[in-house]
Amino acid sequence: MTDNYTQSRQLFQRAARSIAAGVNSGIRKLEQPVPLYFQYGRGPRLWDVDGNEYIDFQIGQGALLYGHAPEGMANAIGMQARFGTHWAAQSELEIEVAERLQAMIPSAELVRFNNSATEVVLHAFRLARAHTGRRKILKFEGAYHGWSDEGLVGYGPPPDVWGDDEAPAKLHPSQGVIPEVLDTFVVARWNDPDHLRRMVAKHAGEIAAIIFEPIICNTCCMEPVPGMIETIRELCDQEGMLMIADETITGFRFGAGGAQKYLGFVPDLTILGKAIGGGLPFAALAGKVSAMQKIIDGTVVHAGTLNGNPLCLAASKWCLDEVQSLGDSHPAAITELGRKLMDGLRILADQHGIPLRPQGPGLVFHTVMLKPGAAEGPVRDYRDYARRQDAPRWTHLRRCLLDEGVRAIERGLWFISLAHREADIEAALVGAARAFAKHASEWTAP
CATH class of the missing domain: 3.90.1150.10 (Aspartate Aminotransferase, domain 1)
Known part of the structure; x- marks a missing residue:
């Protein structure tokens, strides 16, 4: 070769x-x-x-x-760089980007900005636990939700240790993880609605949220079988859990409204990353007012020196306008x-x-x-x-x-x-x- x-x-x-x-x-x-x-x-x-x-x-x-x-994005970044790259304060740009997300994504009643989707996932988990008073998060085996202690639970376990089909093991691919973190997760199999029902019933009253990629893209590329996402929504409503759609990859790729509009469902919280910044470190948590209430009243801490960075906001504004301009052709x-x-x-x-x-x-x-x-x-x-x-x-x-x-x-x-x-x-x-x-x-x- x-x-x-x-x-x-x-x-x-x-x-x-x-x-x-x-x-x-x-x-x-x-x-x-x-x-x-x-x-x-x-x-x-x-x-x-x-x-x-x-x-x-x-x-x-x-x-x-x-x-x-893209030339338009380069111009937007360059113009903002001349005005300033970071103020650790507010700018009109953050309102403009937030208003675009509200207009594009049906479930985005309110938003909050971060610098990576990994951060947003942690933010969503904290919010879900505070909202419900419960410790556990249900996720799907093989799904990737960032590289943190929490985001990688159940990601890529080898066959000799992944447990039986009914009870997938709660493993983490990295050393140095806080062991107690693993006990705050329930791992279910993707594309098996009946198995999901059994796992939720087994942990009834303990689960704060179900997180999922609407189309799993980090391990293979697996679209949901009929009834899968409907079952997640039904169980979340039935058990008082939050439905968290991780649209880090699918967001804006499947249209201005993301995979949730493309597939026809409304989550409580949405993770947005990657395409929202077009290559700059930018991410957002979008959600219903009811799900974001603990941030509004200050009982859930969400912070970050670079959150709402104007350079990233300028890029995101251009990116969102590009997607919106395509209309129904995208x-x-x-x-x-x-x-x-x-x-x-x-x-x-x-x-x-x-x-x-x-x-x-x-x-x-x-x-x-x-x-x-x-x-x-x-x-x-x-x-x-x-x-x-x-x-x-x-x-x-x-x-x-x-x-x-x-x-x-x-x-x-x-x-x-x-x-x-x-x-x-x-x-x-x-x-x-x-x-x-x-x-x-x-x-x-x-």
Whole structure:
């Protein structure tokens, strides 16, 4: 396999002498053959320090819904930078952004700003516990809600310790976690409404909230089965729990109203991140007045020196205006492009005898690489994914794609941005054809 990444390799070796593990987010170290270093991006394209050009479907882990370096956003940031980047006080910008969120998202009666979705998740959990007087949060196995002690409970447990199907283990992938945190969670299986009912009944009167991604995008890409979200809403109403939609990834990608409007439900609290800031560190908690009351009366503390930072607000205002300007045409256009890419990848896979099975709604999707003998059909939950996904083989194919200028996320997720055009999809499939042929000729099972 060729190595076109000499400069990135040298920079990574240099970084290891000053940055712990050489990277500033652990997942970045997983990139093969080496964590890449980039010089600039424009629209759907990205160039690394070795001069390699990529059609980018990683797109900032989904944050760059608008593509790389959109001119309007750069102008908005630049203008605000001349006025000031931080005041630790109020500005009219924060009202303007809040009012846009109210207009766009039906459940956003009030909002509060933070700098990352991880912070917002912690804020939502604190608020839910205060609102209900209960300790426990129910989440779904394999779901990612930030990297904190609380957000990673139940994320990615290996099969030998994940517990039986009826009682998924409450595990955390990191050392150093406060052990008592694990006891404040209930872990259920995604896309099994009956199992969810049993878990809620087992912990009746103990659960403050149910948190979920409307479409799970951090582990595979799993849309809800019929009745799943309706069951969450029903149980929350029945048991006095708060319904928390984590729209860090789905927010604005599925339209101005997020996945909640796209799928037709109304949560009590909503986590917003990534696309709300277009690549700047910005996030928000949106919710009903009743769910936000403990913040209003001051009995729940929510603070942050950089909350409502004007530089990030200027970017967010531009981003939200972009989404609103698309009207009802969004997300149909990027969905169509994504489905064309999915279909093309599947055709190439079949031509080369590669068991690649793209799944998802199109505007975001996952390339499932089936293990030898694995069952066909959609992946519905984390355990199903862990049993069927051939991670080493996907890693090899992903490297082949990278060598041909097509960049997807290491874990197999693909995003379509508003900057992608049909010509980009066609060019990506041309590169993918070479990559699939190379993978088919080189791959041998370990």
